[in-house]
Amino acid sequence: MVSAPAGTGPVAIDRERCLGSGQCLAMAPEVFDQDEEDGLVIFRGGTPPAAVTADIENAVDNCPAVALSITN
Numbered sequence: 179m180v181s182a183p184a185g186t187g188p189v190a191i192d193r194e195r196c197l198g199s200g201q202c203l204a205m206a207p208e209v210f211d212q213d214e215e216d217g218l219v220i221f222r223g224g225t226p227p228a229a230v231t232a233d234i235e236n237a238v239d240n241c242p243a244v245a246l247s248i249t250n
């Protein structure tokens with residue numbers, strides 16, 4: 179499990195579950211990126227806009243592998 183860096187929001191990634199399907203990147207591109215080596219989800223660096231919380235919730239709700247979770 180990888181928790182979000184400061185400023186990203188209340189979300190965690192379970193990379194052991196991730197399938198690399200890419201929905202989360204499409205829904206919250208300010209937050210998630212894809213590892214070039216293994217194709218799995220990673221956090222982007224930097225601080226995303228404040229309005230990104232709804233995008234994170236959409237990504238969590240639509241991850242086919244249930245690899246994302248709200249942490250608080």
Ligand code: SF4
Binds near residue numbers: 200218
């Ligand atoms: S939507 Fe889920 S399975 Fe797809 S890349 Fe994102 S975390 Fe991985």
